[in-house]
Amino acid sequence: MxxxxxxxxxxxxxxxxxxxxxxxxxxxxxxxxxxxxxxxxxxxxxxxxxxxxxxxxxxxxxxxxxxxxxxxxxxxxxxxxxxxxxxxxxxxxxxxxxxxxxxxxxxxxxxxxxxxxxxxxxxxxxxxxxxPPLSIQHSLASLHQLWLHEQQLTERLLQQKALLYQQAFQDAIHAATGSFLTA
Structure with a gap:
């Protein structure tokens, strides 16, 4: 503990x-x-x-x-x-x-x-x-670390795509109306 x-x-x-x-x-x-x-x-x-x-x-x-x-x-x-x-x-x-x-x-x-x-x-x-034997433990540990890294990359990619979507949405409304909702 x-x-x-x-x-x-x-x-x-x-x-x-x-x-x-x-x-x-x-x-x-x-x-x-x-x-x-x-x-x-x-x-x-x-x-x-x-x-x-x-x-x-x-x-x-x-x-x-x-x-x-x-x-x-x-x-x-x-x-x-x-x-x-x-x-x-x-x-x-x-x-x-x-x-x-x-x-x-x-x-x-x-x-x-x-x-x-x-x-x-x-x-x-x-x-x-x-x-399992140490060699297999090492292989499985490496596989797991690759999977964790892939998860992090996917999360970052989704965040970037969300920003691109939001910007495209805002740009399209601004181009069509000359303005956009403001807070």
Missing amino acids: GSYEKPVEEGPLPLLLPSDLDSTGRRITQTPTRFASATPATERAQLHPGDVLLPAKGGRYAATLVTDELAGYVASSGFFVLRPNPEVVPAYLAAYLNHPQTQRRLQGITNASTTVPVLNKAALLATTIDL
Whole structure:
């Protein structure tokens, strides 16, 4: 689990909250909004490249591979911090956890007695992870990273197309009427 330390406005260590990541595990905020004091508990929850973050509660448990960008942050108690051993490729573990089949399994091991679904830690620890040979893990991790990159490119393309559509619409009305609705 991440650190249970209370967040502070300023401090030596940036704190990562579940709200800092979107539903796919990508970072939303570019600068830390909360900080943590340096204690043994925060040191244990400090992130290193290759760690995998898994939200502890909510409806979607998007795993996030910790890269250099998140290294040094302290994970809040809203996360499980997974530190794979050398037999597991971290990017493969994140991809495996984000696969729809695994997401369904994770949703099945929540404590439903609470208002917000919470992953059961004991059940999570007992969850088996399929581990093919390292070479296949690397290949699947690379495939997943390519797919994530393609998603980002598609999102940017759609945003650009929306702007082009809006401009074409505005230009056509302006050409026909000499004006356009203004706010």
